[in-house]
Amino acid sequence: MLSKNKVRFIISLQKRKVREEYKLYIIEGDKIVKEYISAGVPLKSLIAKPEFISSLPKDALKEVSESEPVSYEELKKISGLKTPHNALAVVCMPDPEVNQANYLKTQCVALDCIQDPGNFGTIIRAAAWFGIKNIVCSEDCVDVYNPKVIQASMGAIIHVKVLYTELKKFLNTGSEKKIPVYGTMLEGESIYDQKLGSKGIILLGNESKGISDDLIHFIDHRLMIPRFADTTLGIDSLNVGMAASIIFSEFARRKSLAKI
Amino acid sequence: MLSKNKVRFIISLQKRKVREEYKLYIIEGDKIVKEYISAGVPLKSLIAKPEFISSLPKDALKEVSESEPVSYEELKKISGLKTPHNALAVVCMPDPEVNQANYLKTQCVALDCIQDPGNFGTIIRAAAWFGIKNIVCSEDCVDVYNPKVIQASMGAIIHVKVLYTELKKFLNTGSEKKIPVYGTMLEGESIYDQKLGSKGIILLGNESKGISDDLIHFIDHRLMIPRFADTTLGIDSLNVGMAASIIFSEFARRKSLAKI
Numbered sequence: 001m002l003s004k005n006k007v008r009f010i011i012s013l014q015k016r017k018v019r020e021e022y023k024l025y026i027i028e029g030d031k032i033v034k035e036y037i038s039a040g041v042p043l044k045s046l047i048a049k050p051e052f053i054s055s056l057p058k059d060a061l062k063e064v065s066e067s068e069p070v071s072y073e074e075l076k077k078i079s080g081l082k083t084p085h086n087a088l089a090v091v092c093m094p095d096p097e098v099n100q101a102n103y104l105k106t107q108c109v110a111l112d113c114i115q116d117p118g119n120f121g122t123i124i125r126a127a128a129w130f131g132i133k134n135i136v137c138s139e140d141c142v143d144v145y146n147p148k149v150i151q152a153s154m155g156a157i158i159h160v161k162v163l164y165t166e167l168k169k170f171l172n173t174g175s176e177k178k179i180p181v182y183g184t185m186l187e188g189e190s191i192y193d194q195k196l197g198s199k200g201i202i203l204l205g206n207e208s209k210g211i212s213d214d215l216i217h218f219i220d221h222r223l224m225i226p227r228f229a230d231t232t233l234g235i236d237s238l239n240v241g242m243a244a245s246i247i248f249s250e251f252a253r254r255k256s257l258a259k260i
Numbered sequence: 261m262l263s264k265n266k267v268r269f270i271i272s273l274q275k276r277k278v279r280e281e282y283k284l285y286i287i288e289g290d291k292i293v294k295e296y297i298s299a300g301v302p303l304k305s306l307i308a309k310p311e312f313i314s315s316l317p318k319d320a321l322k323e324v325s326e327s328e329p330v331s332y333e334e335l336k337k338i339s340g341l342k343t344p345h346n347a348l349a350v351v352c353m354p355d356p357e358v359n360q361a362n363y364l365k366t367q368c369v370a371l372d373c374i375q376d377p378g379n380f381g382t383i384i385r386a387a388a389w390f391g392i393k394n395i396v397c398s399e400d401c402v403d404v405y406n407p408k409v410i411q412a413s414m415g416a417i418i419h420v421k422v423l424y425t426e427l428k429k430f431l432n433t434g435s436e437k438k439i440p441v442y443g444t445m446l447e448g449e450s451i452y453d454q455k456l457g458s459k460g461i462i463l464l465g466n467e468s469k470g471i472s473d474d475l476i477h478f479i480d481h482r483l484m485i486p487r488f489a490d491t492t493l494g495i496d497s498l499n500v501g502m503a504a505s506i507i508f509s510e511f512a513r514r515k516s517l518a519k520i
Contacts, residue, residue, distance in 0.1 A: 122502060131488030227391075235416050235419060239382070242382060242501065245498070246509040
């Protein structure tokens with residue numbers, strides 16, 4: 001049985017301020033909770049139906065500080081979803097890797113003011129799929145630990161490092177180290193025809209405003225996904241999650257070609 | 261001022277049954293309504309704030325049977341959104357193209373039991389971007405006129421033909437005409453290495469179950485998007501909207517190569 005205080009605390013973790021104060025965040029859903037457990041991510045609390053807990057492998061709870069079997073009604077009280085799943089967990093945030101140079105050693109994604117949690121989650125999922133492990137966000141991006149981001153990322157978040165910083169400074173550091181910056185824009189050269197390296201920063205802009213004016217001059221290669229439609233009406237852009245998927249795929253394809 | 265009956269009728273169009281009975285559907289949002297008007301799609305009613313209506317070009321209302329200026333409060337009553345925009349319209353469904361052979365003349369997407377409106381909308385948007393105009397859906401796919409599909413497609417829906425039919429029969433017809441079927445699966449050959457033709461059916465399966473067992477044997481080419489991650493934990497799939505975007509992009513890239 002969950003105490004009133006605990007219920008109140010877990011609900012309060014829907015708020016960014018509280019998450020940041022306690023360095024904790026929430027994950028919800030059988031699949032994602034199982035994946036965190038399998039990956040050995042330390043969980044502060046596992047709150048789940050008794051059937052869920054007993055279905056876990058023997059040593060699954062090694063990295064779980066406390067586990068609490070609860071009823072569906074109790075899960076409903078703490079869930080951020082309309083229809084709660086069988087399990088929810090409170091997870092300790094990893095210490096962020098703050099050494100910016102480490103984000104520049106391999107391929108890196110830079111996000112400028114991404115606002116929609118679904119888009120951010122999709123970008124994380126696509127990045128993880130294509131082996132990109134470094135994501136650097138402008139400070140006005142949506143919080144990576146927002147429950148909707150976590151949901152859309154489908155657990156992929158445990159495979160990427162995420163840093164919030166002033167993008168201008170970060171891109172400047174990259175520029176000093178001669179790291180190429182690939183910016184995705186509606187006007188640019190077709191991504192299919194450009195030289196794409198296996199290192200560099202892929203810069204993605206805000207959903208409606210694109211890349212900020214004060215970051216544009218850092219771009220070495222303007223990437224555009226060609227449109228094959230015979231009209232622009234109703235097809236004036238792809239959303240940033242779709243664009244990211246296509247761009248990461250094309251970089252990965254080139255990498256695989258280079259290895260043959 | 262909207263009559264009570266009209267308010268009730270517009271709200272009832274959130275339901276598939278009512279939409280199908282009256283052959284009408286709803287679009288919401290300044291941008292999408294403007295795009296429908298620019299594209300000359302006939303609107304049965306335009307319900308919008310007076311400022312919105314007066315901001316339209318002179319001959320914009322040619323294809324609009326009736327326009328009704330309303331207050332924000334009235335828009336709120338009929339809107340399916342938490343925060344309504346400035347305009348909503350009731351649109352006449354086009355007569356569906358029922359001749360299946362016409363869907364096979366150029367590239368075509370076949371959807372097997374796509375359930376999530378957001379995914380379906382994304383697929384339509386990606387198809388339209390890459391110049392694919394034919395979409396054939398199994399009868400258990402979500403309704404293309406579901407307001408969430410329309411929202412996610414961002415207006416791209418006016419550029420595609422959509423047919424609901426028994427997919428097995430449709431694929432059979434394709435097979436008789438020797439139209440190749442490309443099926444997207446987790447096990448298959450890398451899409452980067454396969455021959456991809458500019459004609460054919462791209463078959464996408466259900467979000468969790470993939471392509472139905474009784475359709476698998478129609479597949480001539482099993483397409484897989486290679487994963488570049490060093491683990492599968494938390495990265496066991498891409499969502500179907502992302503997968504569609506990547507696949508359509510790769511087909512388009514090959515088409516553009518063939519033309520050079």
